[in-house]
Amino acid sequence: MVDILLNQKLIFGLMGGLGLFLFGMKIMSEGLQKVAGDRMRKILGALTANRVVGTLVGLAVTAIIQSSSATTVMVVGFVNAGLMSLVQSIGVILGANVGTTVTAQLIAFKITKFALPAIGIGAGLKLFGRDRKWVYTGEIILGFGILFFGLSTMKHAFDPVKTSEEFRQIFTMVGDNHLIAVLIGALLTVIVQSSSATIGITLALATSGLLSFDASVALILGENIGTTITANLAAIGTNLAARRTAFAHFLFNALGVSYMLLLFPFFMDFISSITPGDADLVIQTQAQAEALGGSIGDKPFIARHIANTHTLFNIVNVIIFLPLVGLLAKLSTALIRGKDEEMEFHLKFIDNRVLNTPPIALGQARAETKRMGQLALEVFDESLLYLEKPDEKRIAVLEKKEEAIDLLQKEITDFLVALSQKSISKEASKEIASLMHMVNDLERVGDHCENLWSLGQRKRNQKIVFSDIAVGEIGEIAEQTRKFLAFVLSGLERGDKTILEKAHHMEDTVDSMEETLRNNHISRLNTGECAVLPGLIFIDMLHNFEKIGDHVYNVAQAVVGDK
DSSP states (O other): OHHHHHHHHHHHHHHHHHHHHHHHHHHHHHHHHHHHHHHHHHHHHTOOSOHHHHHHHHHHHHHHHTOHHHHHHHHHHHHHTTSSOHHHHHHHHHHHHHHTHHHHHHHHSSOGGGHHHHHHHHHHHHHHOOSHHHHHHHHHHHHHHHHHHHHHHHHHHTGGGGGOHHHHHHHHHHHHOHHHHHHHHHHHHHHHTOHHHHHHHHHHHHHTTSSOHHHHHHHHHHHHHHTHHHHHHHTTTSOHHHHHHHHHHHHHHHHHHHHHHHTHHHHHHHHHHHSOSOHHHHTOOHHHHHHTTSOGGGSTTHHHHHHHHHHHHHHHHHHHHGGGHHHHHHHHHHHSOOOOOOOSSOOSSOOGGGTTSHHHHHHHHHHHHHHHHHHHHHHHHHHHHHHHSOOHHHHHHHHHHHHHHHHHHHHHHHHHHHHHTSSOOHHHHHHHHHHHHHHHHHHHHHHHHHHHHHHHHHHHHTTOOOOHHHHHHHHHHHHHHHHHHHHHHHHHHHTOTTOHHHHHHHHHHHHHHHHHHHHHHHHHHHHTSSOHHHHHHHHHHHHHHHHHHHHHHHHHHHHHTOO
16 A cells, blocks of 8 residues: 555656646746747858858757757758758757757756745746746746756655665666666657656656666666657658758767767766766765665765766767768768659748747748748739730649649648747737738739739630730839839848838839829720720729739738738
8 A cells, every 4th residue: 555655656746747847848948939039040040051050050049949859840840941951950950969958957956945936936027027028037937947846846756765675676777777778768758758858857866866877877868869759750741851860860869879888987987077076976876875874866966967967978979970960961861762752832931840939930931921922923923924925834834823822821821820829929929910911912912913814814815905005004014013012022031121111102103003094094995096895804904903012012011010
């Protein structure tokens, strides 16, 4: 009965503690992203083909968002979109591996006693803060407090089993067999989908005195393999380069763990030599610790030793593999064989895998919207070419591109709706609304272009001929509308908030031109210069150009944030 109660307390404490730990990590990460979102986008924008810069970018972004899994999933998405090469991506993931060790370093500080005050202060700032920055800071502090409270809960859950001989035998076996410990660490990380959470469990076990330092390090090494599974799962359904990127992540972590197991005693000695504290006591086995009159968890600095092990392993891995990035890429290419199938249309920038990282997701939605705008401009230009020289071969191309615009509207809108349901800042929420307006208006531009080429087809099929004056007037309003569309899309590309005044003037120009040309046409009808049937098509064309101008102005309003 006692064993059952002990096991129940262990299971409930571990479940609750792990839940609090993960929830705290999530809140803290979201708060950090809201505070540093724009800076994070700029960091990603600084990415170059230089592998060292890529590594530093991966390190910085992961340190900001507190999740190597999120960074590697983002990288897989970038490679899938063709925005990043395989060699570039490997450098970024190497950096992400180092960046994620910041979490363990934070946890290693003995500040568990401040968990409850942090929860109180963080909740107060989040609930009663008037300024957004204070609210976001409150989220960070609250998440930090919950994280440490969860860690403390897990540690106390292990207290009753310290005296259990069965548990001691299990953990002694783990400590004696490093390979088993590596496999357990990898499996545990795959199950909870968070290396930080597994490291939290490891620290709780170690500081409770149930795990030796050797066993803790072996578990940490396994966690470094387990965390690569997330990226490989994210790569399912992506292109070949993205799958190779995910596999390269597994490859260098697995190779790193392999050589580290071979050099295990030397690695332990080195960690002890660089970590302040009573290293000789910390690295004792469980049995030796008991002989000294206490458990390992009672000795100071074991958490710092474990955190330093995690950081140093990944730094050594970067030093070894950074010069071999090209070789890793070739090895990954050789092992993951195949040929990518060309798709007629696919989303290039947005990827649902990054929805949990709102600043990056918003940047992807913005990039896809810009791409949609350029596609709308292409459709407009090709529609004009068809009106000038009707060629039925153009229609198939136009139809595919217009369908692509429709699909982009749906996919971007769905993505933005899903993003709006995440924990995001007010600025992000406002931009999401603006992007929704943009994609809807750009889709309407595509629809009016379809109307134009359909009118061109009708004109061709019915053998209707416009007068030279009518052809010239259609050319005039088409040119003015095209200038307007190109101007606004250029502003969208630059993020220019000063375009509205000129856009308003250009829209007025298109409107007045449409009215003038319509009145001119009515005058020609009255004098008999134009026939009725060509006149109806002419008026419809003018109307569609004017409506395109209206939607382009709506896009301009969204660019500056008025919609």
